[in-house]
Amino acid sequence: MKSRLNAIFDALLPVFATLAALLVGTIMLIVLDVNPIVAYGALLNGAFGNSNAIAETLVKATPLLLVGLGICIAYRGNVINIGGEGQMIVGSILATWVGLHFTGLPGWLMILIAMLVGAVAGAIWAGIPGILKAYFNVNEILSTVMMNAIAVQLLNFVLTGPMIDPVQSKNASQIPQTARLEEAYRLPRLVPTRLHLGALFAVILAVLVYFLLWRTTLGYRIRAVGQSKTASRYAGIKVKRYIILALMLSGAFAGLAGVIQVYGVNFRMITDGSTSGFTGGAGYNGIVAALFGSLNPLLTIPASVLFGSLLVGANAMQRVTQVPSALITALNGLVVVFVVSSDIWRKKRQQKRLIVPLEEQVVTDQVSTKTEENVA
């Protein structure tokens, strides 16, 4: 009975942590002389107030979920992939190029090809740090972040040069964006809002990733390598190969997130030149969503929706209460801090519950008695 209560408490802990973060946010709102009830009301309304708002939330959640799924795989394999941003960018550059270059194909075929191209490009971009880690022991946190910087500059280059929208190249404004994809190549809408098929696709993938991790030998090996390299070697698993594979799979999902952003929402690549100009920070926020979902692909679905709603709702809150946009970033950060620390707390609690050797010793005593009977 007590253990069940504990389990329920553990499961709800992220929710409590979110509420605690919002509570701290309340203090900041009061300091800014804003009525917190009005502010949070606006946030809730902005995220879930009407079908359009809900659709926006889900649209924002989709890339978070896709990146988050990759993060689930990588982190289960004990590789820290901070390169979601770069992998998204590289995946979408190639997928966009394919979409703009080959015209006149059936829409479903083009979308399929684009997703494949984007996933492969993301995987290769993540595979480079993977190889560096596996063979030269280069810290993947550093190398993936550096790969992000390279990807952003690459994006700025192709959007102002080789792939710039022909219309823009003639204009004086020179907005760094590509041409629009043709109508047939766009992901179908689900309901008369901006919600597109990609969201459904991401949910299906979440289920598949769950199966991959816990029902296949591939997932078994990735998790084994993540837990113990020595035990994996003992099990005959080629550790280096699975480190690289975990990162590549992770990169593939980030690449997909980029493709779906282009083919489902913007229909072109566009940036403001900043580091998260194209991705909107999804490559980072996806990590947070996955951690919030305890690195479980299925729990990452609601976690992504929560962060999507925070992003969308925060915009509404800003409009209604005129709080500075920095507050929204701070609020997001607070949620992350609280969730991560609650997770550490939860692990400590679990450890405390584990220490019960007194009863166990009695148990081993009984077992060894049995052994003797067998010997006799």
Place this chain on the structure above:
Amino acid sequence: MKSTLDRPNQTCLKSVKMQGITKRFPGVLANDNVDFDVEACEVHALLGENGAGKSTLMKILYGLYHQDKGNIFINDELVKINSPTDAIKHGIGMIHQHFMLVPTLTVAENVALGLPSTYGPLTDLKRVSARIIKLADTYGLKINPEAYIWQLSVGQQQRVEIIKALYRGADLLILDEPTAVLTPQEVDELFGIMRQMVSDGYALIFISHKLNEVIDISHRVTVLRNGVKIGTRPTSEVDKSDLAKWMVGHSIDFITTTEKITKGEARLQLDHINCESDRGAKGLADVCFDVRSGEILGLAGVSGNGQRDLAEVIAGLRKPESGRIYLEGEDVTGCNAHELTMKMMSYIPEERMRDGMIKDFTVSENMILREHDQPKFSKSGFLRLRAIENHTKELIDQYQIKTPSQKTHVKSLSGGNIQKLVLARELSRKPRIIVAAQPTRGLDIGAAEYVREQLILQRNEGTAVLLISEDLDEIFALSDRIAVIYEGRIMDILSRDEATKEKVGLLMAGVFPGAD
């Protein structure tokens, strides 16, 4: 003799009494109302299995833990010991199982470490050295104060620890499993030193789970079980089986391989194997031996003489630099762990929690660790969960693994049950060869006997077993032949009949018996 040592402002310690000591850790009652006492001129042995509360009790006496309840009296005076500094002030010293020495400093520097110098900010190492020599001479400790710690053998390092404690004016020494790292000869030397100290008026507490040693050295013995004191008796009034019974709570039959069995063909052959150790040092030098069907070859040696490298080379986890390994006549040099598993070699690794198990995996996930990609457990990339479940259930029953369910994470099982899980996985596949590295280390008597029983069963079924162990009693109880390893070399291989503890002990120290 003791009184000649200069220790101003300190009365001599005559007796220490611990009364009604209770110590509780989260979820564990480590000591439950334990009484314990020791007097000058005696060795009092503290006996118990792992987790019985011996170390906790002694850490309380040494001020590392603080008791929840109970009192400590020194010379019948109530004292509070809040830290090791307090304990040292009261004349209590402790020799830890893992030495607390700085390898890059000399003996004298280590002894002087943390003590005020007579020259204020400058060191007075000459004076320290002189006193060390004086102390060492008294007890035949034979130590050079100028030697660096890293140059010393484990036995010598232990002597430095003893000198350190004596130098600080200890009248009572707590020796925490001091024989675990020593050769039989070094154990004899240590016991000689201990006897000399006792006759000079020191009080010694000897923590151990080795029954023979307790009977050999102690005057009185106290047995702890599950944090409760079972009793204290003069050692002369008890024998080994009494003590074992008290320790475990029921009687134990110590097994030995009496049954002779005809040995078969050589299943595992090592031919001039050389390999490097982790730090680039020489790991194995020209190792040759074979293990035959139906025999247990015991590999004896002091810890850290290449046993780990040898086990890893055979199991395919470390590449030899030269030499060949044959499995049933087939050259398997350079095969990886997976290929060797498929050739029906089983390996029980030394660090079962680190190498043999994934502690955050469930029981059933660990059960398939070595064969997860075999057709019986997976089909076209998918795990056959039903088959895995049935297999695990069967082995849990067969090997009496005590676990709440097969979905329980291994980290919450006890050490004995984890080793049973490893055994179940490695032995149930009917291996042709078993390499067992320290298979009973850290297990309680009951679980250890179970492991030994299983190894003998395997031998009787014709499996070739290589038993690597630092426990000489275990080697002698199980082995058909005994090989001795020293600094990566096989010193000799003796048949069970010609092997004596003395011979093996000398070989373990790198000395050929009979040679000068």
